[in-house]
Amino acid sequence: MLGGSAVHFSLAASFFTDVRVVGPVGEDFTATELAVLEDRGVITEDIERVSGEQTFFWKGHYEYDLNTAHTDETQLNVFGDFDPKLSEASSAADVLFLANIQPDLQRRVRAQCGGAGFTALDSMNLWIETARDSLWQAISEVDCVLINDAEIRQLTDQPNLARAARAVMEAGPKAVIAKQGEYGAALFTPAGFFALPGFPLEDVRDPTGAGDSFAGGFLGYLDGEDGPIDELALRRAMGFGTVLASFNVEEFGTERVARLTRDEIDSRMEALRSMTDFGSART
Amino acid sequence: MLGGSAVHFSLAASFFTDVRVVGPVGEDFTATELAVLEDRGVITEDIERVSGEQTFFWKGHYEYDLNTAHTDETQLNVFGDFDPKLSEASSAADVLFLANIQPDLQRRVRAQCGGAGFTALDSMNLWIETARDSLWQAISEVDCVLINDAEIRQLTDQPNLARAARAVMEAGPKAVIAKQGEYGAALFTPAGFFALPGFPLEDVRDPTGAGDSFAGGFLGYLDGEDGPIDELALRRAMGFGTVLASFNVEEFGTERVARLTRDEIDSRMEALRSMTDFGSART
Numbered sequence: 001m002l003g004g005s006a007v008h009f010s011l012a013a014s015f016f017t018d019v020r021v022v023g024p025v026g027e028d029f030t031a032t033e034l035a036v037l038e039d040r041g042v043i044t045e046d047i048e049r050v051s052g053e054q055t056f057f058w059k060g061h062y063e064y065d066l067n068t069a070h071t072d073e074t075q076l077n078v079f080g081d082f083d084p085k086l087s088e089a090s091s092a093a094d095v096l097f098l099a100n101i102q103p104d105l106q107r108r109v110r111a112q113c114g115g116a117g118f119t120a121l122d123s124m125n126l127w128i129e130t131a132r133d134s135l136w137q138a139i140s141e142v143d144c145v146l147i148n149d150a151e152i153r154q155l156t157d158q159p160n161l162a163r164a165a166r167a168v169m170e171a172g173p174k175a176v177i178a179k180q181g182e183y184g185a186a187l188f189t190p191a192g193f194f195a196l197p198g199f200p201l202e203d204v205r206d207p208t209g210a211g212d213s214f215a216g217g218f219l220g221y222l223d224g225e226d227g228p229i230d231e232l233a234l235r236r237a238m239g240f241g242t243v244l245a246s247f248n249v250e251e252f253g254t255e256r257v258a259r260l261t262r263d264e265i266d267s268r269m270e271a272l273r274s275m276t277d278f279g280s281a282r283t
Numbered sequence: 284m285l286g287g288s289a290v291h292f293s294l295a296a297s298f299f300t301d302v303r304v305v306g307p308v309g310e311d312f313t314a315t316e317l318a319v320l321e322d323r324g325v326i327t328e329d330i331e332r333v334s335g336e337q338t339f340f341w342k343g344h345y346e347y348d349l350n351t352a353h354t355d356e357t358q359l360n361v362f363g364d365f366d367p368k369l370s371e372a373s374s375a376a377d378v379l380f381l382a383n384i385q386p387d388l389q390r391r392v393r394a395q396c397g398g399a400g401f402t403a404l405d406s407m408n409l410w411i412e413t414a415r416d417s418l419w420q421a422i423s424e425v426d427c428v429l430i431n432d433a434e435i436r437q438l439t440d441q442p443n444l445a446r447a448a449r450a451v452m453e454a455g456p457k458a459v460i461a462k463q464g465e466y467g468a469a470l471f472t473p474a475g476f477f478a479l480p481g482f483p484l485e486d487v488r489d490p491t492g493a494g495d496s497f498a499g500g501f502l503g504y505l506d507g508e509d510g511p512i513d514e515l516a517l518r519r520a521m522g523f524g525t526v527l528a529s530f531n532v533e534e535f536g537t538e539r540v541a542r543l544t545r546d547e548i549d550s551r552m553e554a555l556r557s558m559t560d561f562g563s564a565r566t
Binding site for chain 2: 184201202235277
């Protein structure tokens with residue numbers, strides 16, 4: 001079914017700002033798939049259709065508690081020799097998310113968005129193992145890294161998460177987000193630490209895309225807000241990321257987020273706030 | 284070295300209230316070990332010394348990220364045929380913690396504290412596997428269960444944590460705390476959900492006893508406070524539990540908590556509060 005980092009990210013971010021998605025698809029990506037994005041107002045003019053090829057494909061399964069994913073099959077397909085060429089409008093983006101893909105490809109997109117005010121990337125164990133130097137180079141060129149907590153340990157050879165996050169910041173980024181599945185996400189910045197639990201749900205159907213929906217809520221909010229991207233904005237953005245991820249996992253693929261409303265988002269954001277509130281100071 | 288649920292719990296709780304520890308020790312438990320407790324004001328008159336026997340002993344190791352413990356050796360020793368007989372003063376306790384041990388033993392202590400206003404227990408996979416019915420019976424007799432999140436899933440045969448917590452509450456308890464190691468802890472009550480991250484530390488030496496230190500901070504605070512044990516009190520107690528656990532893991536055994544001060548606790552509690560604050564409502 002329809003999925004993929006760019007799709008989950010774009011849908012989540014579309015509730016907060018204008019989203020331009022860049023990437024290649026194959027002939028199997030039909031008007032039906034395109035409509036899911038366009039119905040949410042996502043601008044798809046930088047989606048490159050490659051004839052005679054198939055779209056990137058991933059198949060996996062989860063352990064019984066849905067916390068750990070195992071990859072059964074990955075087909076790069078159209079990503080095998082994709083050479084990104086951004087439209088003028090996409091190049092002018094102020095906030096840029098480099099979804100999880102080969103880090104040299106991420107760098108080529110980054111280079112075409114020279115004026116971006118806030119840039120972030122995601123990655124995974126595959127690239128840590130096969131393109132480590134490129135990945136560190138890509139990391140040094142962005143403001144924020146979002147990555148699973150086990151992978152941040154793997155990337156830095158550092159079992160302690162706080163030290164691992166610091167090692168990433170020493171390479172350039174001023175914010176590191178450790179994604180922790182159902183446990184939520186932690187934000188490390190030079191100024192401090194912030195963490196949110198995953199939003200508790202009794203019905204979790206499909207965790208696929210949760211991390212990208214998180215990134216979409218997080219960066220979408222930052223782009224949509226007028227104010228500066230300071231510590232408080234980053235924390236609020238973490239909240240919206242958490243909320244979008246929670247809706248994503250309630251149903252399969254893009255089903256839930258495709259029919260989500262901003263009111264539902266704001267209502268769950270308030271619920272999340274009350275779930276993390278322990279009153280004013282009293283000891 | 285000195286450790287064990289009762290020891291870690293008592294030391295942590297001693298910062299908030301008077302603590303009476305009940306349990307057996309062997310001849311290897313000398314004046315040196317006793318002094319660690321008594322120096323923190325813990326009342327040790329219900330510690331039963333069994334001649335010719337050895338104290339309970341546990342040996343384990345941790346995986347590289349210190350999140351997962353593996354038991355290498357457990358010797359019940361004095362716990363093999365311990366029959367708890369509480370002093371009058373201990374029987375009159377208002378708050379009771381049944382540390383992790385065979386659930387029928389927990390029940391015998393519980394029965395001797397009939398007037399307790401708030402009771403809690405911890406347990407583990409060993410008792411889920413070998414004394415499941417007794418454990419459920421013990422759970423039905425307390426107000427609060429503190430247990431690792433993987434074990435709450437195992438206990439209830441329910442992979443979803445929110446559902447697992449609800450299943451435990453249906454047996455009687457009005458609060459369930461899922462301990463999540465470095466990810467912190469989550470509180471489920473009929474009224475809602477609350478979660479705190481683990482306090483971020485760059486130097487974690489020994490996670491042994493963190494859960495018991497959490498329980499000590501949690502229940503010690505509840506006993507020490509004058510107000511009712513309501514939702515807000517439980518949340519604050521979660522904060523103090525988190526703080527005590529964080530000090531516990533900074534050094535081996537009881538080293539750090541034994542020389543801890545209330546000022547250090549309050550200062551870290553404030554830091555934890557600021558790490559979970561994402562400002563007033565604004566969307």
